[in-house]
Amino acid sequence: MNIVVLVKQVPDTWAERRLKADDKTLDRASVDVVMNEIDEYAVEEALKMKEASGGEVTILTMGPERAVETIRKALSMGADKAVHLVDDALAGSDAVQTSYAIAKVLETLEYDLVICGSEATDSRMSVMAALLAERTGKPQLSGARKVTVEGGSIKIERQTDNGYDVVEAPTPAILSVVEKINEPRYPSFKGIMAAKSKPLTTLTIADAGIEADKVGLASAPSQVVEFANKPPRQAGQIVKDEGDGGVKVAEFLASQKIV
Amino acid sequence: MAEVLVLVDHVDGAPKKVSYELLTLARTLGEPSAVVLGKGASAAAEKVGAYGAEKVYVCEAEELSSFLVGPHASILAKLVQEKSPTAVLLPSNATGKEIGARLAVKVGGGLLTDAVGVTSELVAEQQIFGGAVTVQSKVQSGTPIITVRPNSTPPVEQAGAGTIEQVTAEFTEADKAAKVTETVVEAKGGRPDLGEASIVVSGGRGMGNAENFSIVEKLADTLGAAVGASRAATDAGWYPHQNQVGQTGRTVSPQLYIAVGISGAIQHRAGMQTSKTIVAINKDPEAPIFELADFGLVGDLFNVVPQLTEEITKRKG
Ligand SMILES: Cc1cc2nc3c(=O)[nH]c(=O)nc-3n(C[C@H](O)[C@H](O)[C@H](O)COP(=O)(O)OP(=O)(O)OC[C@H]3O[C@@H](n4cnc5c(N)ncnc54)[C@H](O)[C@@H]3O)c2cc1C
Ligand SMILES: Nc1ncnc2c1ncn2[C@@H]1O[C@H](COP(=O)(O)O)[C@@H](O)[C@H]1O
Numbered sequence: 001m002n003i004v005v006l007v008k009q010v011p012d013t014w015a016e017r018r019l020k021a022d023d024k025t026l027d028r029a030s031v032d033v034v035m036n037e038i039d040e041y042a043v044e045e046a047l048k049m050k051e052a053s054g055g056e057v058t059i060l061t062m063g064p065e066r067a068v069e070t071i072r073k074a075l076s077m078g079a080d081k082a083v084h085l086v087d088d089a090l091a092g093s094d095a096v097q098t099s100y101a102i103a104k105v106l107e108t109l110e111y112d113l114v115i116c117g118s119e120a121t122d123s124r125m126s127v128m129a130a131l132l133a134e135r136t137g138k139p140q141l142s143g144a145r146k147v148t149v150e151g152g153s154i155k156i157e158r159q160t161d162n163g164y165d166v167v168e169a170p171t172p173a174i175l176s177v178v179e180k181i182n183e184p185r186y187p188s189f190k191g192i193m194a195a196k197s198k199p200l201t202t203l204t205i206a207d208a209g210i211e212a213d214k215v216g217l218a219s220a221p222s223q224v225v226e227f228a229n230k231p232p233r234q235a236g237q238i239v240k241d242e243g244d245g246g247v248k249v250a251e252f253l254a255s256q257k258i259v
Numbered sequence: 260m261a262e263v264l265v266l267v268d269h270v271d272g273a274p275k276k277v278s279y280e281l282l283t284l285a286r287t288l289g290e291p292s293a294v295v296l297g298k299g300a301s302a303a304a305e306k307v308g309a310y311g312a313e314k315v316y317v318c319e320a321e322e323l324s325s326f327l328v329g330p331h332a333s334i335l336a337k338l339v340q341e342k343s344p345t346a347v348l349l350p351s352n353a354t355g356k357e358i359g360a361r362l363a364v365k366v367g368g369g370l371l372t373d374a375v376g377v378t379s380e381l382v383a384e385q386q387i388f389g390g391a392v393t394v395q396s397k398v399q400s401g402t403p404i405i406t407v408r409p410n411s412t413p414p415v416e417q418a419g420a421g422t423i424e425q426v427t428a429e430f431t432e433a434d435k436a437a438k439v440t441e442t443v444v445e446a447k448g449g450r451p452d453l454g455e456a457s458i459v460v461s462g463g464r465g466m467g468n469a470e471n472f473s474i475v476e477k478l479a480d481t482l483g484a485a486v487g488a489s490r491a492a493t494d495a496g497w498y499p500h501q502n503q504v505g506q507t508g509r510t511v512s513p514q515l516y517i518a519v520g521i522s523g524a525i526q527h528r529a530g531m532q533t534s535k536t537i538v539a540i541n542k543d544p545e546a547p548i549f550e551l552a553d554f555g556l557v558g559d560l561f562n563v564v565p566q567l568t569e570e571i572t573k574r575k576g
Contacts, residue, residue: 013525017388024394037526038507096363096370118507121529124387125372130328130357134364139436140327143353145500155440158327161352161454161501161509163445167327169437179490179507180500219400221369225382226395233390233532233551238544241558246566249538250574252554256536258458258515259482259571 001055001149001171003046004109005079006102006116006128008036009063009070013121023217024224025092026122028064035070038117040077040184041177046115047078048182049149056080058109062090062101068200075195076187082198083109087205092217095123099131104210105203106136112171113154118143118178129176139169145180261345262314263289264338266331266358267307268350272299274306276455277350279414281407282310286417287379289345292316294338296331297323301423308421310414318426322435328354329434332361337428339366339402346381351406352454359404369398372406375512375533381405389525390533409455410512445499453485453502458515459531461487461504462497465520465541465560469497474561475519478568481575487511487531489521505530520560523548540564 011017011031018027046057059074059082061067071082085105093101106114119126126143133140141147144156145164152171157164159178187195205212213219239248253259263285267278278293285291293312295304297319304315316338322330335347335358347362349355351373363370374383381403382395398404453459460482462475472486479486488498490505504511506529516534521527523539523546531537532551539552542559549555556563 013389013529017391019392019394094370095360099364121506124506124529125356125360125370126353127356127360127370127372130360131364133329133436134332134361134433137433137436140329140357140361141437142327142357159353159500160442161446161452163443163499163501165327165439166441166443167437168440173437180494221363221367221400222371222396222398224394225397228393230391230393235550236553236555238549238552238555238557240544241556241563243562244566245540245556245558245563246568247570249540249554249556249563249567250570252538253515253571254574256515258536259574 001049001053001112002110003049003055003113003115004058004060004106004111005042005046005074006114007039007043007059007061007070007074008120009033009061009067010036010120010122017122019224019227023092024227025217033066033069035073036117036120038119038177038179041179041181042115042117043074043077043079044182044184045147045177053149058083060102060105061085062098071200072195073187075198076191077185078191080198082200084200084202085208086202089205089212089216092220093215094220094222095125095127095131096221097215099128099135101205101208101210101215103132103135104208108208113173113175115175115177118176129174133174136174139173141167141169141173142176144175144177147175147177147181260290262292262342264335264342264344264347265291265293266335266347266349266355267293267295267303268355269295269299269303272302274303275452276414277409278307279310280409280412281348281350282307282312283415284377284407284412285348286311288377288381291419294335296334304423308419309416311417311419313420313422315421315423316426317423318428320428322430325439326435327437327439328357328361329436330428330430331358332365333430333434334426334428335362336365338426344402346403346405349404349406351408355406359406363404366402368402368404369400370404371396371398374405374407375411377405377407386533389529408512410457446501450479451483451485453487453509453511456485457513458482458484459487459504459511459513460484460517460519461489461521462492462519463489463521464491466492466497472498474564478517478564481568481571489527518548519564521548522546523551
């Protein structure tokens with residue numbers, strides 16, 4: 001089975017994340033960046049499928065130059081090759097535009113499955129699998145906490161608000177996974193060394209046949225018009241239990257008119 | 260006045276509170292039209308007129324229950340094409356966001372998710388980076404498709420005509436690509452929905468085992484609250500997965516959030532940081548949860564929580 005894993009480089013959630021004052025887009029340059037946490041689970045799931053039934057795992061990232069660090073990490077975990085879509089014209093693209101660009105690159109690849117994470121920690125939109133399914137006409141298998149592949153068909157447990165749904169579809173399909181699905185491996189030393197020589201294709205928007213006026217901030221269908229940094233939440237009152245801790249909490253709730 | 264389409268979230272015909280919130284919000288943007296889909300839609304349709312819906316578009320096609328989100332997006336797309344609404348509002352939960360996403364591609368609309376407010380100029384307010392930054396966003400081209408978080412607007416009744424119109428749709432093969440073959444309910448019944456509750460009491464690894472969660476449940480019940488859990492607790496099998504609060508669990512924004520035996524890891528905070536008031540009970544004074552608590556109690560939960568429950572019961576008389 002040939003699998004494409006979508007991996008995004010995001011600002012570290014522990015870092016202070018900012019929007020840029022001039023164009024009100026995410027400041028990706030001045031913060032520490034990491035692979036979007038849940039994407040590691042997507043990579044892991046692809047590697048497990050490959051180990052079970054063969055095929056190739058291709059990493060696909062759309063992002064600036066330095067996103068190559070994240071690609072290397074995915075390769076060092078064991079993916080076979082990577083495609084990096086990088087072009088200044090892409091800067092400021094919103095989710096709908098990003099899905100257009102990624103779908104264009106997917107047209108150039110052969111795959112049975114596309115796997116993405118359920119949510120990126122920067123945008124927190126959780127929409128990429130749905131957007132790509134709509135664009136490609138392929139089945140959407142999103143929010144999977146468990147996946148079984150059998151022949152040309154794939155079955156997931158999709159987490160819902162009350163339990164889970166079992167959802168089934170033929171391959172090729174678009175899958176997104178939540179962190180319950182597995183435990184991602186750490187890259188081994190050997191893996192890190194091997195990653196350096198694995199094939200990495202870099203594409204511009206022209207290479208991928210992406211129309212310039214359909215991506216980027218200028219034509220983004222949704223844009224930030226204003227933003228304000230809120231003062232960080234102030235820690236409140238901290239009280240040590242002296243045997244009447246429960247009463248103290250109740251008093252606080254009463255002072256807030258909650259009880 | 261142009262229509263504003265509101266996708267009604269309902270469980271077998273019982274609309275969730277968020278649907279009334281969205282209808283209340285829609286009244287400030289235009290003429291609210293409810294869209295009620297799936298099993299039980301007719302029953303739910305009867306209820307939305309009371310919150311100002313002038314028109315109620317109903318479809319109970321079987322495909323809506325048996326395929327994942329594609330058919331829902333198709334019906335909304337058809338309505339967008341026919342009615343040219345000012346905006347489409349959907350609840351900001353996993354399904355609402357995904358329907359919105361597919362709809363945006365189908366009709367060339369712009370998508371904004373997790374709005375906590377929408378002005379009459381259709382500017383959506385969002386809180387990003389765990390509530391550290393507030394942004395105002397706008398759809399610049401195409402129909403604005405906005406998903407709105409529960410608890411963003413208090414629902415206010417106002418009679419609308421509630422005229423019911425049946426909608427038929429033809430679904431494409433792509434709409435019917437992912438088949439739902441089974442729906443399993445694991446949630447514990449009887450308590451308010453986690454996403455909609457105005458008070459949430461959550462337990463973490465500090466609870467020690469599944470049985471001890473009854474301590475948290477008792478407190479929740481005296482407060483009329485929903486019960487949440489950290490990932491450590493759901494992974495251990497102490498509480499159902501769908502009660503997980505956090506980055507990959509539910510995002511909650513209640514009036515009051517009480518964290519019991521939870522350290523406050525960044526992924527947990529991501530799901531509760533925008534709660535109005537936060538109370539933490541933890542025996543470790545260094546626990547990061549105290550950094551964002553309005554009231555922190557350093558102590559053993561096994562002493563503090565039962566006493567708290569008792570004290571609230573007493574005060575309620
Ligand atoms: C990709 C990814 C996604 C994640 N998503 C989520 C998510 O959605 N939600 C989530 O919650 N986590 C998530 N996590 C996990 C997160 O990083 C933490 O591991 C988790 O939140 C820890 O749960 P906890 O606070 O219950 O446990 P711990 O960190 O072990 O904290 C337990 C706390 O209980 C206190 N305690 C123990 N005994 C008592 C007692 N008797 N009385 C009072 N206090 C006591 C301790 O002092 C401690 O602070 C995710 C992690 C990853 C990698
Ligand atoms: N620029 C990107 N490049 C590659 N994958 C992406 C990109 N943006 C989003 N994704 C994938 O889509 C998932 C969900 O992102 P989102 O819908 O933005 O929350 C992520 O976990 C990634 O797998």
